[in-house]
Amino acid sequence: MNIEELKRAPIGVFDSGVGGLTVAREIMRQLPDENIVYFGDTARLPYGSKSKESIIRFSRQIIRFLQTKNVKAIVIACNTATAMALETVQQEFDTPIIGVIVPGARAAVQETKNKKIGVIGTEGTIRSNMYTRVIREIEPEAEVLGKACPLFVPLVEEGFVKNYSAVTEEVIDIYLREMRESEVDTMILGCTHYPLLRSAIIKYMGDRVHIVNPAYEAAMDLKKILNERNMNHESGEYNKYEFYVSDAAEKFKQFANSVLPYDVKYIHQINIEEY
Amino acid sequence: MNIEELKRAPIGVFDSGVGGLTVAREIMRQLPDENIVYFGDTARLPYGSKSKESIIRFSRQIIRFLQTKNVKAIVIACNTATAMALETVQQEFDTPIIGVIVPGARAAVQETKNKKIGVIGTEGTIRSNMYTRVIREIEPEAEVLGKACPLFVPLVEEGFVKNYSAVTEEVIDIYLREMRESEVDTMILGCTHYPLLRSAIIKYMGDRVHIVNPAYEAAMDLKKILNERNMNHESGEYNKYEFYVSDAAEKFKQFANSVLPYDVKYIHQINIEEY
Numbered sequence: 001m002n003i004e005e006l007k008r009a010p011i012g013v014f015d016s017g018v019g020g021l022t023v024a025r026e027i028m029r030q031l032p033d034e035n036i037v038y039f040g041d042t043a044r045l046p047y048g049s050k051s052k053e054s055i056i057r058f059s060r061q062i063i064r065f066l067q068t069k070n071v072k073a074i075v076i077a078c079n080t081a082t083a084m085a086l087e088t089v090q091q092e093f094d095t096p097i098i099g100v101i102v103p104g105a106r107a108a109v110q111e112t113k114n115k116k117i118g119v120i121g122t123e124g125t126i127r128s129n130m131y132t133r134v135i136r137e138i139e140p141e142a143e144v145l146g147k148a149c150p151l152f153v154p155l156v157e158e159g160f161v162k163n164y165s166a167v168t169e170e171v172i173d174i175y176l177r178e179m180r181e182s183e184v185d186t187m188i189l190g191c192t193h194y195p196l197l198r199s200a201i202i203k204y205m206g207d208r209v210h211i212v213n214p215a216y217e218a219a220m221d222l223k224k225i226l227n228e229r230n231m232n233h234e235s236g237e238y239n240k241y242e243f244y245v246s247d248a249a250e251k252f253k254q255f256a257n258s259v260l261p262y263d264v265k266y267i268h269q270i271n272i273e274e275y
Numbered sequence: 276m277n278i279e280e281l282k283r284a285p286i287g288v289f290d291s292g293v294g295g296l297t298v299a300r301e302i303m304r305q306l307p308d309e310n311i312v313y314f315g316d317t318a319r320l321p322y323g324s325k326s327k328e329s330i331i332r333f334s335r336q337i338i339r340f341l342q343t344k345n346v347k348a349i350v351i352a353c354n355t356a357t358a359m360a361l362e363t364v365q366q367e368f369d370t371p372i373i374g375v376i377v378p379g380a381r382a383a384v385q386e387t388k389n390k391k392i393g394v395i396g397t398e399g400t401i402r403s404n405m406y407t408r409v410i411r412e413i414e415p416e417a418e419v420l421g422k423a424c425p426l427f428v429p430l431v432e433e434g435f436v437k438n439y440s441a442v443t444e445e446v447i448d449i450y451l452r453e454m455r456e457s458e459v460d461t462m463i464l465g466c467t468h469y470p471l472l473r474s475a476i477i478k479y480m481g482d483r484v485h486i487v488n489p490a491y492e493a494a495m496d497l498k499k500i501l502n503e504r505n506m507n508h509e510s511g512e513y514n515k516y517e518f519y520v521s522d523a524a525e526k527f528k529q530f531a532n533s534v535l536p537y538d539v540k541y542i543h544q545i546n547i548e549e550y
Contacts, residue, residue: 050318154429155426167449170445248326
């Protein structure tokens, strides 16, 4: 690709399903002139409870698919896939690939006053200890308290957050009581679904705890990388968002339309096992 | 296979994950002399929210895998896979294949006094209308009230049923209030995870409603088929239960040991995409 083609090329964004739309939403806000190709692996979601080998295999296939769309950069908009596959795929592919963990960890280290940081996420993300590792590389004295909250994703996806706040609040209390009673002053929403629970979590944790949203931080990082490499798209043309899934496109569309600030009309379904 | 080999051959049982263990458990109880090969598709679970095409593809792969174990019969221990794939795979394969829906529907029709039957299950099972269709074939005057309860599976898998009964009871109330207020006198647990919620559901629904467990009924059907075809295994030898999964064997093992009445020591992990 020449430089003009490169500038116009889309950003690839992928996730196990709909959660990564919170990352796509931040990219749309902060980089409104960029085109986006989003892939949601709805045939194989959730990633949170699956093994590292599987997540690496899935990520490779998705990156190969996104490369057929000539993406200029890829954002792994999924904490589990970032934790388990980012290092491996960064070594294997030439396209710049960024995850959500480094940006989230960096922001948390900048925010914390007492160096006590909480991380919530899926089982896979928490078990990987990836946030702890990255936080300690930046701030070796940091203490990190991790907590897996596996019911948060289905609560978001099944609309309980909007429609049944009592159940949502009770599950938040079960998972986060220890965190609230700890000295943690900064907490990372280490799963891309969790920003959709943000206000309930803030209400529960109170003002004392600063909440870090890695989706926001990753979009900031992407902006910086595109500027540094002179790859950012200058406006003038229409911009284009494309959505692909591996299964159940209709359900994805409904959810996308509840998360994104514009009307999603088409969702393309592909067989990801072919890539 | 000659008749002796056929008698000794195992029963294949498969599910998207751990839910089908409630069916395996019933087969172990009712047919204690049979060998079982169980496959849980943990890399691709849950099936409940996925499309018919995907579920048929998954089921074909699993049946091909089970055939490498020389199974004499196969039980699809998953309501979603039964609803979406049973008819197709029964036509494609020679091995006798039974599902959980026909046995469950038949038992419900036998139990109901007022011909008003409730069915609860995953989104995929309820949307397929398969229970309604089968019930109406047996009893054309039956009225069927279906309700998808997507949060029940994660509540079971994350141990909320055992540890946080208040949340469980609240979610049961959200999903089943309409059913309890209806005239339904018989209700089918149309998802293999739900027997693990059975006592909470019975407590909520009260004595007036008869609860049908298709896992139990499917094991009864299997017993009948094996007897009719003279394929049942007579005792004398040790019997053997083998467990295979497509991912996360350790988590499966923990769950299996909480559901099954004996100690599961080995879980084999395979790549199901190869079949």
